[in-house]
Amino acid sequence: MTKDKKRKTAVREAQNATGSRYTRLAREMAAPRAGQAFRLADLLAECATLPHASVEWDFPEHYAPAVFDSALIGTAVPYGTVLELAGSLAQVGPGATITVESVSPLSQAVVVCRKRRFQLVLTQDMVNELCRQPECANTADSWAFTHCRDHLAECGTRALVSMARDWGRGRREEHDEDPAAVGGGTEADLLIKAAIAAVCFEPVRDALLDACFGDPDLFDDVYWDASQALAVQHALERERLRLYEVAQAEVRRIHKATGACVSCGKPLFAWNPGIPPTHCPSCAVPRTAEHRSPALA
Structure with a gap:
């Protein structure tokens, strides 16, 4: 029996067992295993040359998108x-x-x-970029983030600093007409919380402040109006304090959740930005070279 005949026989057996339509089962059973690779150009060639496919949808057909049977993806x-x-x-x-x-x-x-990682929505013309953590189905909270909030802390110092800079520059452009209003933002809080877990609060905070406000030593040159320069300076200091308070609140939350040092069981009190919030100073793991990097360009 040829390979094609074996496949058709398997589809017929599944059809008899489930009662589903042959064409739908054939498409589902033809889906490739994870790991199949191809070029974007080849997928575009399929898109440009293959005819419209007939699909049995679970919703009214007039809501369905125009589809083609992709051999590369393994489905319509x-x-x-x-x-x-x-x-x-x-x-x-x-x-x-x-x-x-x-x-x-x-x-x-x-x-x-x-x-x-991209989620190709097959029921409509849509693509969602997902968290870069394998098998995670979440999307990031910002265009500047590579990971969702649950996996941000796993990125490490260098990646978090890079995301902080990208997000801060975007935030600054959004408030170009009112630079004193740049502070705040849920995304900035998420970066700070991730930085606490990754033991890199200071470089992430500094990257956020620099990207959002720029060099305070140049405010008098950038803003000709002295009152505006003063307003931006005050906004910078307010945001510095706010980010510190966000960090403190996150540390308190972690201390409450863990209750004590996860290594020795001693109570957790003061916060040291240079050690993990789940450890006491005696049990803290030494900071890595990445954590010691001040600028991380």
């Missing part, structure tokens, strides 16, 4: 979803290698390209 994929993915990878180019992480036919597929 909306044309618009592929184009959205191509737009997200425009800077990488058509030669980018894409790897399939998982496929749920007629629902979603998750693909990976250069550590970036």
